[in-house]
Amino acid sequence: MALSKDDVLKVGALSRIYLKADEVERFSTQLSDILGYVDKLRELDTRGVEPLAHALPIHNVLREDEPRESLSPEEALGGAPETDGDFFRVPRVLDDGVSA
Amino acid sequence: MPPTNQTACEIREAIRRRRLSATEAATSALAAIERLDPAIHAFLSVDAEGARRQAAEVDRRLAAGEDPGLLAGVPVAIKDNLCTRDGQATTCGSRILEGWRAPYDAHVVERLRAEGAVVVGKTNLDEFAMGSSTENSAFGATRNPWNTACVPGGSSGGSAAAVAARMVPVALGSDTGGSIRQPASLCGVVGLKPTYGRVSRYGLVAFASSLDQIGPFGRTVADAALLLQAIAGHDERDSTSVDRAAPDYLAGLEEPVRALRIGVPREFFGEGLDGEVEKAVREALGVYERLGARLIEVDLPHATDYAIATYYLVAPSEASSNLARYDGVHYGRRAPEYSDMIDMYMRSRSEGFGDEVKRRIMIGTYALSAGYYEAYYKKALEVRRLIRRDFERAFEKVDCLMGPTSPTAAFRLGEKTADPLSMYLMDIYTVGCSMAGIAGISIPCGFTKAGLPVGLQILSDVFTEERLLRIARMYEREVAWSARVPGGSSKGGP
Numbered sequence: 001m002a003l004s005k006d007d008v009l010k011v012g013a014l015s016r017i018y019l020k021a022d023e024v025e026r027f028s029t030q031l032s033d034i035l036g037y038v039d040k041l042r043e044l045d046t047r048g049v050e051p052l053a054h055a056l057p058i059h060n061v062l063r064e065d066e067p068r069e070s071l072s073p074e075e076a077l078g079g080a081p082e083t084d085g086d087f088f089r090v091p092r093v094l095d096d097g098v099s100a
Numbered sequence: 101m102p103p104t105n106q107t108a109c110e111i112r113e114a115i116r117r118r119r120l121s122a123t124e125a126a127t128s129a130l131a132a133i134e135r136l137d138p139a140i141h142a143f144l145s146v147d148a149e150g151a152r153r154q155a156a157e158v159d160r161r162l163a164a165g166e167d168p169g170l171l172a173g174v175p176v177a178i179k180d181n182l183c184t185r186d187g188q189a190t191t192c193g194s195r196i197l198e199g200w201r202a203p204y205d206a207h208v209v210e211r212l213r214a215e216g217a218v219v220v221g222k223t224n225l226d227e228f229a230m231g232s233s234t235e236n237s238a239f240g241a242t243r244n245p246w247n248t249a250c251v252p253g254g255s256s257g258g259s260a261a262a263v264a265a266r267m268v269p270v271a272l273g274s275d276t277g278g279s280i281r282q283p284a285s286l287c288g289v290v291g292l293k294p295t296y297g298r299v300s301r302y303g304l305v306a307f308a309s310s311l312d313q314i315g316p317f318g319r320t321v322a323d324a325a326l327l328l329q330a331i332a333g334h335d336e337r338d339s340t341s342v343d344r345a346a347p348d349y350l351a352g353l354e355e356p357v358r359a360l361r362i363g364v365p366r367e368f369f370g371e372g373l374d375g376e377v378e379k380a381v382r383e384a385l386g387v388y389e390r391l392g393a394r395l396i397e398v399d400l401p402h403a404t405d406y407a408i409a410t411y412y413l414v415a416p417s418e419a420s421s422n423l424a425r426y427d428g429v430h431y432g433r434r435a436p437e438y439s440d441m442i443d444m445y446m447r448s449r450s451e452g453f454g455d456e457v458k459r460r461i462m463i464g465t466y467a468l469s470a471g472y473y474e475a476y477y478k479k480a481l482e483v484r485r486l487i488r489r490d491f492e493r494a495f496e497k498v499d500c501l502m503g504p505t506s507p508t509a510a511f512r513l514g515e516k517t518a519d520p521l522s523m524y525l526m527d528i529y530t531v532g533c534s535m536a537g538i539a540g541i542s543i544p545c546g547f548t549k550a551g552l553p554v555g556l557q558i559l560s561d562v563f564t565e566e567r568l569l570r571i572a573r574m575y576e577r578e579v580a581w582s583a584r585v586p587g588g589s590s591k592g593g594p
Contacts, residue, residue: 017462049483052488058297075203090429090441
């Protein structure tokens, strides 16, 4: 499956990753190679085969809804690039419909 | 014998008997690291002060007649995608987490500390555990102690090299598609990937959540068993951790498995397998035959080429989700300049992630995107079930499967970096095990003429690590490759 440079830029945007011109070039070749390889799965007839998302058959692992010890606000904010009191500080989200 | 040449089992025995102090063992390890690591670069950080403090505490416990723990004073190294709280950063080999201080210890780190291990440092890895050579680290590649022009394998190359070079007797790594087993093979040490769910992933920075597992490196099978003993078990903070007590992995280790049936998958000996690797592996199979085991040819039609294709869809898909959290908001690097929120996300990630990480995030995003999800991700999960069935069917007839861990011995630095797909194919024998969630170990079984280690991979069914270790020990008892010491540089051995 060949990826065009447009495809690469689109996927980059979805992944929230900017790509420079030489990266678009390089990645479109490499990603096309990889996707070309994984295309071999088409050779297999998987009609009626249930997808296996998980190695173990464990489901709905729950615990009692009781409050427990957790990170303190200081610990939680400790690695943040920018904080403001008890908050993580981020740039304002534009409210005029910028593509998200 | 200096502590750095002793195994973890020997060191803890000597410490318990007060023939060696934990402080001496720690000092020895730190000295070995200082002497050897400049040529190897296995470590991203070393915590000398912390190590001495931990060692002093073990010595204090012993002097006070208290139980020093299962790992009493044994120096250990920790792969840098495992969270450690004291002083050292947890970088995952990435600029995006450069200098990041984890606010908590991973479950396995807590367990090691509780059992008296002395954490001496964090080891190098391919960025976010994505790679098979440790060349994808943002902080420089690690070199193979057997030949410093060669890679140690990856992604847990730092841990494998640290143990092979005898800087520490044991280390922890993580394995998603082979990242413990392959570097163990390339570095001539023992590396074990437990059954999925056997060891808690709490505090392991997630790459692919349905595949990641933490496991031990050691120079001997007993050392790997010892470390597994300390870390295996249920942890309710990891909902994928299985609520099943770990057996005693050491107690019956010396007992061989009688009437052992070894499955030899046809697909593990196909095209692309290096002749010298095949020779060493077949000789190892010969040793098992002489011990009374029966070799039975089996078929795993989906476990190699199709497993690679499946893995390189499933793992990147899960990674694209797991790495979405690196957005310059909660932790890690934020780009110094940006115009708005989205721009901040994009610049932070683009500047912080290396090429391989970007490639995998993009493959995953693509495979999960509308219009492609069915053809790629869902298809891959269907094939995953076929892979699992292959192993289930095989284990009805045999007790374990054996073959080479890696198609080649260690390759030269830079040899495979231009072609990502050629690097991916290094995992051809290891990924099937990961997709199925079963257990696997790599043990040294020889050397190439050029002096590079060859690994024998042994796979066994879920939650059979006890028997897997006994099977591995059967070979090791006959042929002790662990006595050989790497020369590494022209200056001679450690």
